Amino acid sequence: MDGRGILQGLAVTLKHFIASYVDDFKRKNRYFSEEGVKYRSSPEVEGIFTIQYPEERRILHENFRYIPFLVYDEGEEGQRDIRCTACGICAKVCPAQTIWIVRAKDPNTGRPVSKPAEFYIDTTLCMNCGLCAEFCPFDAIIMDHDFEIAVYDKPDMVFDIERLLRPASYYQQIRPTQYAQKAAEREAKAKAKAARRGAARTK
Amino acid sequence: MAQPAVAASDLEARFSDILTPDTRKGYEGYIVKPEGLLAFAKALRDEYGYDYLSSVTGVDYLPNDMMEVVYHAYKITGGPPLVFKVQVPRDNPVVPSVTSIWPGADFQEREAWDLLGIRFEGHPNLRRILLWEGFWGHPLRKDWREPYYEGEHKPFKQRTSGPHFWHEDHSPFGKNVDYPPGFDPYTWEPETADQILYESVVQRTRKPEQEELHSEQVVVNLGPQHPSTHGVFRMIATLDGETVVALEPVMGYLHRNHEKIGERNTWIMNIPYTDRLDYITAMSNNFGYVLAVEKLMGLEPPERAQYLRVIMAELTRIVNHMWAIGFLLNDLGAFFTPALYAIEERELILDIFEAASGSRMMNNYMRFGGVVRDIPEDAWDMLVKLVTDRLPRKIDELDRFLTHNEIIKSRCLGVGVLTPEQAIALSTAGPVLRASGVPYDVRRAEPYGIYDRFDFEVAVRYHGDVYDRYLIRIDEMRQSLRILEQAIRDIPERGAPILAGKPQYQVRVPAGEAYGRVEGPKGELGFYVVSTGKANPWRYHVRAPSFINLTALEAMSIGNKVADLVVILGSIDIVLGEVDR
Numbered sequence: 031m032d033g034r035g036i037l038q039g040l041a042v043t044l045k046h047f048i049a050s051y052v053d054d055f056k057r058k059n060r061y062f063s064e065e066g067v068k069y070r071s072s073p074e075v076e077g078i079f080t081i082q083y084p085e086e087r088r089i090l091h092e093n094f095r096y097i098p099f100l101v102y103d104e105g106e107e108g109q110r111d112i113r114c115t116a117c118g119i120c121a122k123v124c125p126a127q128t129i130w131i132v133r134a135k136d137p138n139t140g141r142p143v144s145k146p147a148e149f150y151i152d153t154t155l156c157m158n159c160g161l162c163a164e165f166c167p168f169d170a171i172i173m174d175h176d177f178e179i180a181v182y183d184k185p186d187m188v189f190d191i192e193r194l195l196r197p198a199s200y201y202q203q204i205r206p207t208q209y210a211q212k213a214a215e216r217e218a219k220a221k222a223k224a225a226r227r228g229a230a231r232t233k
Numbered sequence: 234m235a236q237p238a239v240a241a242s243d244l245e246a247r248f249s250d251i252l253t254p255d256t257r258k259g260y261e262g263y264i265v266k267p268e269g270l271l272a273f274a275k276a277l278r279d280e281y282g283y284d285y286l287s288s289v290t291g292v293d294y295l296p297n298d299m300m301e302v303v304y305h306a307y308k309i310t311g312g313p314p315l316v317f318k319v320q321v322p323r324d325n326p327v328v329p330s331v332t333s334i335w336p337g338a339d340f341q342e343r344e345a346w347d348l349l350g351i352r353f354e355g356h357p358n359l360r361r362i363l364l365w366e367g368f369w370g371h372p373l374r375k376d377w378r379e380p381y382y383e384g385e386h387k388p389f390k391q392r393t394s395g396p397h398f399w400h401e402d403h404s405p406f407g408k409n410v411d412y413p414p415g416f417d418p419y420t421w422e423p424e425t426a427d428q429i430l431y432e433s434v435v436q437r438t439r440k441p442e443q444e445e446l447h448s449e450q451v452v453v454n455l456g457p458q459h460p461s462t463h464g465v466f467r468m469i470a471t472l473d474g475e476t477v478v479a480l481e482p483v484m485g486y487l488h489r490n491h492e493k494i495g496e497r498n499t500w501i502m503n504i505p506y507t508d509r510l511d512y513i514t515a516m517s518n519n520f521g522y523v524l525a526v527e528k529l530m531g532l533e534p535p536e537r538a539q540y541l542r543v544i545m546a547e548l549t550r551i552v553n554h555m556w557a558i559g560f561l562l563n564d565l566g567a568f569f570t571p572a573l574y575a576i577e578e579r580e581l582i583l584d585i586f587e588a589a590s591g592s593r594m595m596n597n598y599m600r601f602g603g604v605v606r607d608i609p610e611d612a613w614d615m616l617v618k619l620v621t622d623r624l625p626r627k628i629d630e631l632d633r634f635l636t637h638n639e640i641i642k643s644r645c646l647g648v649g650v651l652t653p654e655q656a657i658a659l660s661t662a663g664p665v666l667r668a669s670g671v672p673y674d675v676r677r678a679e680p681y682g683i684y685d686r687f688d689f690e691v692a693v694r695y696h697g698d699v700y701d702r703y704l705i706r707i708d709e710m711r712q713s714l715r716i717l718e719q720a721i722r723d724i725p726e727r728g729a730p731i732l733a734g735k736p737q738y739q740v741r742v743p744a745g746e747a748y749g750r751v752e753g754p755k756g757e758l759g760f761y762v763v764s765t766g767k768a769n770p771w772r773y774h775v776r777a778p779s780f781i782n783l784t785a786l787e788a789m790s791i792g793n794k795v796a797d798l799v800v801i802l803g804s805i806d807i808v809l810g811e812v813d814r
Binding site: 032033036038039043046071074075079090091093095119121125127128158161164165173207 | 387388389392498499501502503504505506508509570574577580581584587588589590591592595597605606609611612615618619622623630633634635636637638639640641642736738
């Protein structure tokens with residue numbers, strides 16, 4: 031009990047204290063730059079590692095997931111081709127039961143068509159588990175990266191289809207790997223289908 | 234520890250009058266008649282060496298009109314469990330309490346009473362534990378319905394087909410609360426329930442000679458809103474001077490009936506819910522649950538998935554122990570410097586979790602038969618750097634920083650001692666058990682996954698005090714690093730399958746029961762599931778290590794000063810999300 035243990039511990043604190051200043055001198059762009067943020071969330075970091083949100087932001091990984099959005103493809107005439115077919119798998123698999131879909135009807139015949147007329151996600155209940163996106167067969171519902179969704183009024187937290195829709199280009203921007211992989215899968219499937227159809231015709 | 238004098242197969246012959254094998258399809262173990270339970274349990278503990286009662290689970294078999302209590306007993310020297318059950322009629326479910334044989338059954342029996350209404354005869358303190366005194370009914374019974382009831386199982390029709398409604402329109406003081414007859418919330422005085430509680434604590438310790446001397450014991454209430462309790466948790470301590478003579482933990486403030494929710498969920502919906510049990514160790518929670526369901530399904534995950542699971546589980550252990558040590562130091566008064574040093578490493582590991590699973594804490598990473606996706610390459614590089622270079626360095630630094638500190642030593646040495654006999658009897662698990670000199674680790678005692686392939690030591694310390702419970706966490710982090718190094722070396726190449734079969738959201742789970750247990754960072758985390766072959770579990774029970782470790786809190790605290798209570802609680806390392814479920 032001669033205090034050597036305490037001194038040893040204080041030496042560690044001192045080392046941390048000095049390291050942050052040494053780092054400040056060594057790295058000119060330690061703060062407020064993408065490079066700096068990257069460094070401060072890398073295994074090499076020494077010294078202070080705090081990221082000064084909101085001036086600085088963490089670089090989110092592609093797989094990061096938050097409240098889902100719906101994907102639409104931009105058509106040639108600027109129309110929005112919603113990928114969702116209102117099959118309801120997401121609503122069935124959702125653990126918190128936050129999704130509610132109304133199927134669209136053909137205006138002429140009145141028969142239901144495979145498109146959603148309304149699509150709601152109650153974000154007060156959504157637990158961001160990502161099961162809806164994982165099991166969507168059409169790559170139509172995707173987990174977002176936008177986590178700043180605070181609103182003043184509670185009813186605004188039920189997202190309707192207008193709030194949920196995002197273009198496929200946005201999807202490609204936040205999840206390039208997944209986008210490319212899914213597109214390749216779809217293409218392969220379409221090719222196989224065409225080949226089968228071709229084979230059937232020659233018979 | 235008693236070595237079994239006779240083989241377990243002799244059990245049937247010896248107890249032929251009270252014991253029948255459980256012949257239901259998919260079930261294992263024995264059914265014991267309630268009147269013979271105590272004799273059977275005593276023989277099991279003393280003669281057959283099953284001295285560690287891991288889990289007590291109540292199950293309501295409504296169609297058969299019976300209640301069942303399932304016991305999982307283990308030998309502390311390792312090996313598979315001996316499962317035995319007691320069946321009682323549903324209208325009068327009375328089972329003899331085994332607390333006299335395994336004191337660790339205390340809280341678990343109270344839980345079964347609270348949630349299922351099974352009365353345990355001979356239990357010294359059979360009160361509600363997770364719900365409040367005066368709660369109406371026993372919610373885990375299959376015929377119990379909450380006042381605002383949506384359906385027996387998900388998906389709920391009215392939710393998916395609209396129109397939208399707000400939950401609270403059906404709730405507070407409206408339709409969502411149900412009271413026992415004669416109960417009025419406006420005239421009810423909370424003191425009455427508290428007085429019962431305090432009285433029960435004081436009664437236990439009052440001695441006749443104190444009445445004569447006019448000395449009296451003081452009851453001190455710590456919590457539930459106390460910064461040291463790591464959440465909303467309450468300790469009622471009876472003090473003689475400054476010394477604790479009795480202690481009663483009070484919990485349930487965060488209770489949401491996880492198990493009832495779990496029984497209404499489909500099988501896969503439960504995976505993200507397990508994240509929210511012990512939110513520090515979501516990966517381990519996933520692991521335990523998928524292991525139990527895979528047992529029922531007879532699924533074997535592919536090699537790469539097995540390794541990924543081990544990597545994630547061991548990283549979780551480091552995350553948890555970093556957190557535990559940091560906050561133990563907070564409890565000791567070293568405000569946040571050690572905690573932040575520890576949390577920095579945790580943040581880096583969470584980056585890996587985020588890259589692999591999509592979320593830092595609520596991972597939802599494992600699936601039946603594998604994992605949801607492979608770990609991305611950039612995260613893998615980071616993992617290798619962390620495991621081979623940074624983490625060993627930082628753990629050494631933490632060790633140098635804290636271990637020999639005289640203040641820590643004088644606060645922790647000899648404080649909150651739990652003897653090995655107590656630790657086993659009270660069913661403690663994980664670091665608490667191993668710090669008391671019992672080298673019991675599920676990874677070694679009954680290896681699951683691929684843990685039998687790794688070379689590591691079961692960390693053990695022998696004094697059973699707070700200091701050893703701190704040291705053992707440092708030891709375990711080092712062992713985890715050893716496992717991680719081997720896993721990184723041996724894992725099959727990228728591109729190997731990570732899921733057995735196709736991804737499915739409606740899994741077929743054959744009827745039967747299964748108990749999957751993993752060595753979570755806080756101790757043995759077990760999931761007992763019963764399937765009837767339907768889309769959702771019939772019974773879904775969590776053997777929560779921090780809940781059961783709290784059984785030992787009183788034994789640890791008696792004889793210590795009230796000022797040390799905070800650090801003793803901190804050394805158990807509880808997370809209220811798991812305690813209260």
